[in-house]
Amino acid sequence: MTTKNHHGVTDQAADAAILQSCRMLRLPTIRAQFAATAESAEREHLSYLGFLAELLMAECEDRDRRRSERRIKAAGFPRSKWLSDFDFDANPNVQPATIHTLATCDWVRNGQPLCLIGDSGTGKSHLLIALGTAAAMAGFRVRYTLAAKLVNELVEAADEKQLTKTIARYGRVDLLCIDELGYMELDKRGAELLFQVLTEREEKNSVAIASNESFSGWTKTFTDPRLCAAIVDRLTFGSNFIETGTDSYRLSHTRAQQAATNTG
Template structure:
């Protein structure tokens, strides 16, 4: 019978979804008793542990749901290698307040300059704020939209995308879109206008986007919506990947024999 309170307490804490309470209450009770801490401060410590653990689990869930191809933080980005990039603006964006204001971010620059890394870093920062984030490439999103359209579930997919506070669309411009694909992607962007934030990365300047969407009218309407509330990150410079490859080639070359 002496174990009954503990059994019932464990049952209730599980039902209330308080796993940290369940795991820590006994150990913390002994610690607080040894320190002479009163019951209210004991409960406060337990509640704080539960809150911290719950926030950690929320962040982990958000990161998993975002479907990042890799988890990268801004701490590991080499800002010195891309002088054209406004580091102050990027660090300000990492606070994720632009998401609350439903503003957009467009990172434009030649290939290999770290646009995806920046997008992933900003996405991770938003997840750490507990915000729902989704990551995809433009080509993958268009394919997904095509499939949903053909399978009569387009509206459901559109609702799922609309539920994201931040949608990251990587590599816009790498693959030209069909007319239907361009219209489907435009619809996604249009539905998010002033309702949710978008991060877009592209290797093309804006005046070349018509070649991707195949229509000046559609491109103009898209840019009008995307750039109404926007932060533009210019990322032109030498390719990180090319630099790395060159460095490896130099390291792997055998030393030359003297003539």
């Protein structure tokens, strides 16, 4: 049965008008949910204001979620990692309170650096990606890259006279996450270009790095001692510093699984 409201508009015409308006105003959530929300509002005797509030809140929540998803995607993380999945019991070096403080993203807001130092398998990359994801969800623009990839990109950009543009692009994001710093030796040119990116961001926007080398071992990566000292200085001034240790919990987890299989 087609019913009419007080102004003589049929429900069918009202539906069509709402769909059309939602398309014009770009309100996909309201467009998808208005019929079901109207039904439940009628059942629960919700006021007009209550009904409108429900629809608008649903649209806002969805819009926030979609924005977060876009920022996470734009960051270029190689895989999904969440702070809720980090196994603090497996790595007692990492204090939950410290990570929960970092999860508030105040350090990103204040443009401070973050250094995660520890051996392979101790959770550095997990924390780097998870804290980067938390920052993206909090509304910050984040970019993730491997150190070697970043340096190669900078060298190519310099060769093609695009260096200023590339450095500006890396300078613009609120948080730059550099993974696997210290895994390979960088020649003087590569190190200088990386230093330019760090200088561009200094005390304005945050840099978070994960490295398997303590700072004293960075002379193997940055062979020019003066440049090495300058880069360490850039990354440690006002830095949040986390040592994830030397015991690979990834390795112990694999060993535990193998032991369980062998005894099973």
